Amino acid sequence: MPQTEQQRAYQKNYRQKNQQKREEYGKKWRQENQEHIKEYDKEWRQENQEYKKEYNKKWRQENQEHIKEYKKTDNGKKSNRINNWKQLGIINDDFDTVYDIYINTHTCDYCNTQLNDGDGNNKRCLDHDHDTGEIRGILCNKCNLKDVLNQERSNQERSNQ
Numbered sequence: 528m529p530q531t532e533q534q535r536a537y538q539k540n541y542r543q544k545n546q547q548k549r550e551e552y553g554k555k556w557r558q559e560n561q562e563h564i565k566e567y568d569k570e571w572r573q574e575n576q577e578y579k580k581e582y583n584k585k586w587r588q589e590n591q592e593h594i595k596e597y598k599k600t601d602n603g604k605k606s607n608r609i610n611n612w613k614q615l616g617i618i619n620d621d622f623d624t625v626y627d628i629y630i631n632t633h634t635c636d637y638c639n640t641q642l643n644d645g646d647g648n649n650k651r652c653l654d655h656d657h658d659t660g661e662i663r664g665i666l667c668n669k670c671n672l673k674d675v676l677n678q679e680r681s682n683q684e685r686s687n688q
Contacts, residue, residue, distance in 0.1 A: 605630075612653060618660035629653055629665055636664035 597603040609622045619625050633642055642651040652671035654663045
């Protein structure tokens with residue numbers, strides 16, 4: 528049965544008067560039902576993978592300029608860097624802290640060379656064990672390519688035998 532104009536006006540007025548109360552109720556409900564929400568979201572993503580893939584593809588196409596601008600911001604750079612680390616197999620529980628340490632490290636942990644954000648031998652690199660994903664240190668590109676921390680560990684293991 529369709530609503531009358533009077534009913535719609537009453538409901539709109541009620542929502543406006545009780546907005547804070549409704550927000551508090553919603554927040555409390557979400558806190559109490561976190562596991563249920565998490566499970567529901569997981570099921571929805573599994574059932575709608577194709578839809579989500581197409582939606583994201585369309586969104587990226589329509590928002591290319593926005594994405595380019597976002598990647599230039601501090602948050603965009605951070606997000607991009609952390610995603611790259613994850614794709615490289617680096618494992619950590621707190622990437623925010625790792626990123627803060629990474630960004631605030633100005634000298635190579637091995638040779639003490641001044642690091643920069645650009646390209647070249649002095650480029651800042653997060654060195655990690657390719658087998659375990661464990662972070663070993665922050666190195667300049669030159670030391671990272673030589674894999675000096677892995678060689679140093681191997682030498683220590685040989686000398687301990």
